[in-house]
Amino acid sequence: MIQILDVLWPEILLVVVGCVLLLLGVVQRAAARRFAPVLAIASLGIVFAVFLWNGPTGSREFDPWWTTAVYRFQEYVKLIAAGVGILLVLLAWPTNADATGNPALQFGHESGEFFGLMLLSISGILFVASANDIIVLFLGIELASIPTYVLVSISRPLPVAQEAGVKYFFLGAMAAAVMLFGFSYLYGVTGETNLDAIARALHTEGGQHDWQLLAVLMVLVGLAFKIAAVPLHSYAGDVYQGAATPVTAFLAFVPKTSGFVAILKVLFYVGLTGTQQWVVPDTIAKLLWVLAVLSMFVGNVLGLLQHNVKRVLAYSSVAHSGYMLAGVTALVTAGGQPEVQAAALGGVLFYLAAYGIMNTGAFGVLMMLPSRGRGHTGYLEPPGAGPQVPAATGTSAETFEDIAGQGRNHLALGIAMAVCCWSLTGLPFTIGFFGKVFLIKPAWQAAVGEVRTRMIWLVILLVINAAISAAYYLRIIAAMFLRPEPAPPAGTVIAAPAEPSIASRPWPVLAGIALSVIGTIVFGVDFPATGSLSQRAQSAHLQVPPPASPPPVAASR
Numbered sequence: 001m002i003q004i005l006d007v008l009w010p011e012i013l014l015v016v017v018g019c020v021l022l023l024l025g026v027v028q029r030a031a032a033r034r035f036a037p038v039l040a041i042a043s044l045g046i047v048f049a050v051f052l053w054n055g056p057t058g059s060r061e062f063d064p065w066w067t068t069a070v071y072r073f074q075e076y077v078k079l080i081a082a083g084v085g086i087l088l089v090l091l092a093w094p095t096n097a098d099a100t101g102n103p104a105l106q107f108g109h110e111s112g113e114f115f116g117l118m119l120l121s122i123s124g125i126l127f128v129a130s131a132n133d134i135i136v137l138f139l140g141i142e143l144a145s146i147p148t149y150v151l152v153s154i155s156r157p158l159p160v161a162q163e164a165g166v167k168y169f170f171l172g173a174m175a176a177a178v179m180l181f182g183f184s185y186l187y188g189v190t191g192e193t194n195l196d197a198i199a200r201a202l203h204t205e206g207g208q209h210d211w212q213l214l215a216v217l218m219v220l221v222g223l224a225f226k227i228a229a230v231p232l233h234s235y236a237g238d239v240y241q242g243a244a245t246p247v248t249a250f251l252a253f254v255p256k257t258s259g260f261v262a263i264l265k266v267l268f269y270v271g272l273t274g275t276q277q278w279v280v281p282d283t284i285a286k287l288l289w290v291l292a293v294l295s296m297f298v299g300n301v302l303g304l305l306q307h308n309v310k311r312v313l314a315y316s317s318v319a320h321s322g323y324m325l326a327g328v329t330a331l332v333t334a335g336g337q338p339e340v341q342a343a344a345l346g347g348v349l350f351y352l353a354a355y356g357i358m359n360t361g362a363f364g365v366l367m368m369l370p371s372r373g374r375g376h377t378g379y380l381e382p383p384g385a386g387p388q389v390p391a392a393t394g395t396s397a398e399t400f401e402d403i404a405g406q407g408r409n410h411l412a413l414g415i416a417m418a419v420c421c422w423s424l425t426g427l428p429f430t431i432g433f434f435g436k437v438f439l440i441k442p443a444w445q446a447a448v449g450e451v452r453t454r455m456i457w458l459v460i461l462l463v464i465n466a467a468i469s470a471a472y473y474l475r476i477i478a479a480m481f482l483r484p485e486p487a488p489p490a491g492t493v494i495a496a497p498a499e500p501s502i503a504s505r506p507w508p509v510l511a512g513i514a515l516s517v518i519g520t521i522v523f524g525v526d527f528p529a530t531g532s533l534s535q536r537a538q539s540a541h542l543q544v545p546p547p548a549s550p551p552p553v554a555a556s557r
Helices: 002-024 030-053 072-091 111-130 134-154 159-190 195-201 209-226 235-242 245-270 282-304 309-333 338-368 411-425 431-445 449-481 507-525 527-539
Strands: none
Touching: 002 030, 002 111, 030 072, 030 111, 072 111, 072 245, 072 338, 072 507, 072 527, 111 134, 111 245, 134 159, 134 195, 134 209, 134 245, 159 195, 159 209, 159 235, 195 245, 209 245, 209 282, 235 245, 235 309, 245 309, 245 338, 282 309, 282 449, 309 338, 309 431, 309 449, 338 411, 338 431, 338 507, 338 527, 411 431, 411 449, 411 507, 431 449, 431 507, 431 527, 507 527
């Protein structure tokens, strides 16, 4: 029991607190609803503080059944998952008078259930990082995903949210079935569920190479849905738009992180041959190259065509998956170059943290801006014009009309959005700049031998796509600072805004935005801080399994 707690204490902590929050949901008092995010952020803060101050583990530690393990890779993933998770809880903090939501989110009396589901989903990332068995790996991936289906549907009482939740659920079920089918083939060709044992079985003489390749391809297809990569990206626009903005920020980080962590683990164990690591079949390397290029181009081109800012950021998320897939491609292509592979792995892990920080800030600014004509600017029907239409709840700025001129009205929020958009573009003095540098450099270094032309083109296309993305990110900034505010409809009366009470002031939300912006700038201009995060990412390597077989109890399960 002690050994299990040594390995799985963060997962157990988040799951237990998540279950307590689900029980807390039966209490209908506003005080209980206000206490729910406090309990959630405290549990995440404990996990973050422990992994931030403790040094990395020198060797792998296993639970008694070898189904989970502790080592530097999972420690880094748990650190960034808990850190960004704190920012996401801050964005969802209930700030209205009865603690049923905030200007962009309306979960009603289900505050305990809402934050409990957030913790359970984040704990899924932790299980994926710790997994040393494909059964635990699959359960972790789905634990990170299934709560998000519910979060989308309950995030605001609007038909568009319920529609988004249903679409997301059915497409997610399809992707899970394909991925599970791939895991079943992986078990069928090896007779093992333990990842260490699978790595050894895949490279014994007489292995069924075609079936192994099919198994890996199906697993990658299922995981492509989790990271919103082409061609399984089509849900992103509708789901990101339909969900409340804090939930959209949650979707942009949690499923994507669990998906990329799972991809890295699967490719590591499939490509483990003796002392050589990440030696995957060339077919898989070419597939990753194609997925990276298509995701970058499709995401950025579709982002240019959108009129809804949340849809712009949705397709931006697709493009950023393409950038990270470029790093994964460099990782599996740089065979025989361990330094390049370590840099590529570190680049992908660094970019996961960078994307979580800067993207959360952008969504946080968006949720603080009012939605013109939908209940937050005071637009009222003139007297005698018919029945009053109740304001839509949980609705913040979404379109370019909503954010037009808001940078001048709310200068601090406008600057915060500009910083986040600059970082998402990859401009200097932001964390996004170093994120792209750490992806491009190993991809360029991997351009040797037979893959030289392929990798050079990957670098060129990545830079081109970063330039394309600047068009819609600058469009957001231009709308906030340069476009005039749209005039209200003729005959409308603008009511004077009421003075907010202390309880309704969104200080937690503003704190989440401030922390995101500070992180975006500090890791872009403070080189020691950037180097420290980069060093943590590059030292978070997956370790070669020991030559000894797992204990008999693991093999007999």
